[in-house]
Amino acid sequence: MSIDAIGVVRDVPASGHRGIPPLPSADPFYRPPRGFAAKSPGTILRSRAIELALFGLVPQRVSAWQLLYRSSDMHGTPEAAVTTVLLPEGADPDVDRPLLAFQSAMDAVAEKCSPSYALQRGAKAIGAVTQFEWLLVANALRRGWAVSIADHEGPHGNFGAPREPGYRVLDGIRAALAFTPLDLHAETPVGVWGYSGGGMASSWVVEMAPTYAPELRIVGAVLGSPVGDPGEVFTRLNGTPFAGLPAIVIAALRKLYPVLGAVVRDELTMDGHRFVARAERATPLWAILSLANQKMGDYTTGRRLEEILAAPEFTAMFDDLRLGNSTPACPLLVVQPIHDQVIHMDGVDGQVRRYREGGAHVTYVRDRLSEHFSMLVMATPISLDWLGDRLAGAPVTPDRDTTVWSVLASATGLRGLLEMATTTAKVVLGRPLRQESASTPRMAEERAA
Structure with a gap:
């Protein structure tokens, strides 16, 4: 194994584990x-x-x-x-x-x-x-x-x-x-x-x-x-047997788009926070099975989901996607x-x-x-x-x-x-x-x- 002046490792030995590899x-x-x-x-x-x-x-x-x-x-x-x-x-x-x-x-x-x-x-x-x-x-x-x-x-x-x-x-x-x-x-x-x-x-x-x-x-x-x-897919899948998939997208994009992060932080119920947390930990198969038929609108504390999604900031986000x-x-x-x-x-x-x-x-x-x-x-x-x-x-x-x-x-x-x-x-x-x-x-x- 060789390392250059800035610490770049050119090669490392083959992974030799026989158990569970580290995440x-x-x-x-x-x-x-x-x-x-x-x-x-x-x-x-x-x-x-x-x-x-x-x-x-x-x-x-x-x-x-x-x-x-x-x-x-x-x-x-x-x-x-x-x-x-x-x-x-x-x-x-x-x-x-x-x-x-x-x-x-x-x-x-x-x-x-x-x-x-x-x-x-x-x-x-x-x-x-x-x-x-x-x-x-x-x-x-x-x-x-x-x-x-x-x-x-x-x-x-x-x-x-x-x-x-x-x-x-x-x-x-x-x-x-x-x-x-x-x-x-x-x-x-x-x-x-x-x-x-x-x-x-x-x-x-x-x-x-x-x-x-x-x-x-x-x-x-x-x-x-x-x-x-993606915006159209989110709307269609919300509340369907595949509602877990848009939930995973919310869990991911809330860290990238401040407008979505603010909604998750400030406008979801405690059950809503648990819903997003479950999606963040889930594999796609587990999300589909465990989060089926869930509606994001059931987890908001104030504005209706339709009102939230119609805001200009969300329109801009969906345009970006x-x-x-x-x-x-x-x-x-x-x-x-x-x-x-x-x-x-x-x-x-x-x-x-x-x-x-x-x-x-x-x-x-x-x-x-x-x-x-x-x-x-x-x-x-x-x-x-x-x-x-x-x-x-x-x-x-x-x-x-x-x-x-x-x-x-x-x-x-x-x-x-x-x-x-x-x-x-x-x-x-x-x-x-x-x-x-x-x-x-x-x-x-x-x-x-």
């Missing part, structure tokens, strides 16, 4: 060294090899590292961030592989939901979405891709915050490209993928990339059920269930419309038979195939809107489902993810033909 707040690896703010965004401050395990229990046969790097919060203030970078076990160093930036639907303030913790062997993160999503990400490794999974909510779990997911992910891509064991380079093609809360984070990534990280070669992004209009006001430079695939009980299609329609008005290339696929949770799995085959074509340099078809009965109702969807079943069996059994060749232009041309 990020108790893990020295996450603490930035003195003077890190003077470094350029994306500079690696520290790295270590780690062991991954399905649900913390089944060891995974992949090569995995954590990178601590310099990034920024939503105001541009320097902070340290972490990404987990992956290669298939035994990856051929001579293969010119692409990089996938996957954004997990963290959807929590609780630090145990951070991907860098939840993916580790021994992690206790029951209800963390990242642990389920690993079954999907493994399919990208089978294609021979490198993968980066950033803690895009940062060290404080800022679920729903604008801009900072873009900073953290883009700087994580910079760090991954510079990390020697991945054998990547400045011209490595990068794909972006995320669903639900991960789709929201991915939207910030591609909206900010043209101005914040124009040097990165981001060739395409899949945005699954992105939260195009809304996606689609900057135009991505890369082509996009947006997938959305028509009968989504969490993210209503209207908000996603608006996001797509705003992107197209700005000149973005968007393929928009709406699915009739799926709902929010099933679509995460069902859309994986077409998402990976579409990204594979973009990473391989295949031409993009003209903009179009397509409404289908099911995204699986095609040869590509059914073949992909079978491949996913094989991958899932390997993951559950802890078997090696046999590496298929990384995408090449020849493969993409064959699919396009």
Whole structure:
């Protein structure tokens, strides 16, 4: 282990624990060294090899590292961030592989939901979405891709915050490209993928990339059920079986927006304070189960909730959170269930419309038979195939809107489902993810033909 003049640790030994790994707040690896703010965004401050395990229990046969790097919060203030970078076990160093930036639907303030913790062997993160999503990400490794999974909510779990997911992910891509064991380079093609809360984070990534990280070669992004209009989602979900999700957003954003912090502090009953505290500690699954059908309006002491939300300060806050006001430079695939009980299609329609008005290339696929949770799995085959074509340099078809009965109702969807079943069996059994060749232009041309 070597340390430079400002205390930046270049490398640390592999995590050798066999018990429960420490939470990020108790893990020295996450603490930035003195003077890190003077470094350029994306500079690696520290790295270590780690062991991954399905649900913390089944060891995974992949090569995995954590990178601590310099990034920024939503105001541009320097902070340290972490990404987990992956290669298939035994990856051929001579293969010119692409990089996938996957954004997990963290959807929590609780630090145990951070991907860098939840993916580790021994992690206790029951209800963390990242642990389920690993079954999907493994399919990208089978294609021979490198993968980066950033803690895009940062060290404080800022679920729903604008801009900072873009900073953290883009700087994580910079760090991954510079990390020697991945054998990547400045011209490595990068794909972006995320669903639900991960789709929201991915939207910030591609909206900010043209101005914040124009040097990165981001060739395409899949945005699954992105939260195009968080204010609209909050209104729709309040008092529904999914009321726990907007409660988590309140618990996170009250620390970032003074107007919301003042309402929580001064206008909630004691039961309201307990409600927000429970949301702050909860994983997404636990929040949905334990906070279902709760109405924020039942916890206010004076003004009605409708009056509070109509105030100009809240209108400005929701405007700040809304996606689609900057135009991505890369082509996009947006997938959305028509009968989504969490993210209503209207908000996603608006996001797509705003992107197209700005000149973005968007393929928009709406699915009739799926709902929010099933679509995460069902859309994986077409998402990976579409990204594979973009990473391989295949031409993009003209903009179009397509409404289908099911995204699986095609040869590509059914073949992909079978491949996913094989991958899932390997993951559950802890078997090696046999590496298929990384995408090449020849493969993409064959699919396009």
